[in-house]
Amino acid sequence: MKKIFFSIIAISFFIAACSKKSSTGGGAVTPPTVIDTSMYTMMPFAVGASVNINLMQNNTKYNSVVKKEYNSITAENAMKFGALHPSANTYNWTDADYLINFAQLNNKRVHGHTLIWYTSLPSWVTNFVGDSAAWENLLKTHIQTVVTHFKGKVVSWDVVNEDFEDTGVPRNSIWRQKLGNDYVARCFQYANQADPDALLFYNDYGHEYSAAKRTAIIAMLNDFKARGIPVHGIGMQFHITVGQSDANISAAINTAASTGLKVHISELDIRLNASAVQGLAYTNAMGVQQAARYKYVVKTYKAIPASQQFGITTWNVGDADSWIPGWQGAPDWPLPFDANYLRKPAYAAIIDGAK
Ligand code: 9MR
Numbered sequence: 001m002k003k004i005f006f007s008i009i010a011i012s013f014f015i016a017a018c019s020k021k022s023s024t025g026g027g028a029v030t031p032p033t034v035i036d037t038s039m040y041t042m043m044p045f046a047v048g049a050s051v052n053i054n055l056m057q058n059n060t061k062y063n064s065v066v067k068k069e070y071n072s073i074t075a076e077n078a079m080k081f082g083a084l085h086p087s088a089n090t091y092n093w094t095d096a097d098y099l100i101n102f103a104q105l106n107n108k109r110v111h112g113h114t115l116i117w118y119t120s121l122p123s124w125v126t127n128f129v130g131d132s133a134a135w136e137n138l139l140k141t142h143i144q145t146v147v148t149h150f151k152g153k154v155v156s157w158d159v160v161n162e163d164f165e166d167t168g169v170p171r172n173s174i175w176r177q178k179l180g181n182d183y184v185a186r187c188f189q190y191a192n193q194a195d196p197d198a199l200l201f202y203n204d205y206g207h208e209y210s211a212a213k214r215t216a217i218i219a220m221l222n223d224f225k226a227r228g229i230p231v232h233g234i235g236m237q238f239h240i241t242v243g244q245s246d247a248n249i250s251a252a253i254n255t256a257a258s259t260g261l262k263v264h265i266s267e268l269d270i271r272l273n274a275s276a277v278q279g280l281a282y283t284n285a286m287g288v289q290q291a292a293r294y295k296y297v298v299k300t301y302k303a304i305p306a307s308q309q310f311g312i313t314t315w316n317v318g319d320a321d322s323w324i325p326g327w328q329g330a331p332d333w334p335l336p337f338d339a340n341y342l343r344k345p346a347y348a349a350i351i352d353g354a355k
Pocket residue numbers: 076077080120161237267323
């Protein structure tokens with residue numbers, strides 16, 4: 001345990017201190033040169049974060065950590081249906097275009113999230129009245145308008161998000177109700193028509209805790225491949241707990257890799273307070289335990305074929321930005337940076353796991 005802790009500290013800050021006496025012999029000392037690392041430069045595959053546009057624009061620490069540490073970004077919310085397409089004939093590109101501009105200026109990859117989801121829909125969609133042709137047109141128009149707008153700027157899309165229940169049963173979403181079971185395949189076809197170069201992912205959570213769900217997802221993707229439906233990747237969210245077992249993490253990653261598709265760990269966070277204890281306080285011991293889980297995830301991912309490693313994306317940047325405390329109704333610290341954007345033990349563990 002001690003060993004792990006010290007190697008984490010050692011990697012966290014690679015400090016080359018070269019202090020030399022001045023050649024004039026006057027006793028002046030050159031200050032040490034601090035060479036600070038950047039996570040993405042240490043990783044063999046892309047490392048990303050989902051970002052909040054408001055924080056990108058108004059919090060300089062947040063913005064500079066995103067710029068420095070990651071080479072891939074996902075909009076946490078700005079590319080969702082309700083954000084981009086608030087009424088039938090209105091598209092609002094402002095926030096998403098800000099992100100694209102940031103990415104272009106700073107040489108970051110942008111992963112699009114998400115074209116079709118059962119939730120975060122605007123009321124004009126949930127209240128929409130029309131026959132199946134009108135619904136099909138709504139679906140196709142949204143997908144193709146969005147993909148066309150970002151063509152050449154967004155390299156990959158979560159085309160459909162969270163289409164299965166944990167039992168492995170297809171979700172009875174508004175889309176399935178209106179368009180039938182095979183609407184998922186058509187979403188991929190519509191996206192592919194609009195940007196044949198974009199990599200298209202199916203994204204979901206729970207691969208690690210529900211074998212039934214991951215089996216259903218893999219069966220759908222294998223069926224798509226057999227039918228020539230354009231699908232290139234599988235996104236596994238990985239909102240996991242610190243107690244999640246090695247066996248479950250490995251089963252999720254290796255089963256996904258068995259499809260031959262690209263694998264994206266797309267929304268990684270590791271929560272410490274899964275039993276939602278009120279008033280719990282973060283301790284360094286908790287941070288070290290969390291780091292070991294981060295390391296295991298990265299190490300297992302690193303072992304799949306390099307050509308399938310699309311990357312690992314955490315769901316936001318610092319602990320204070322995470323969706324987890326709000327959702328859980330209790331404090332938590334699920335990310336590799338703390339509330340002040342200082343690196344936690346998980347940060348070095350990610351780099352360590354990829355070695
Ligand atoms: O983190 C996101 C949160 O800010 C939003 O309110 C919520 C609803 O749009 O979505 C959260 O992100 C989700 C992601 O889009 C899909 N997988 C689960 C994520 C956490 O709920």
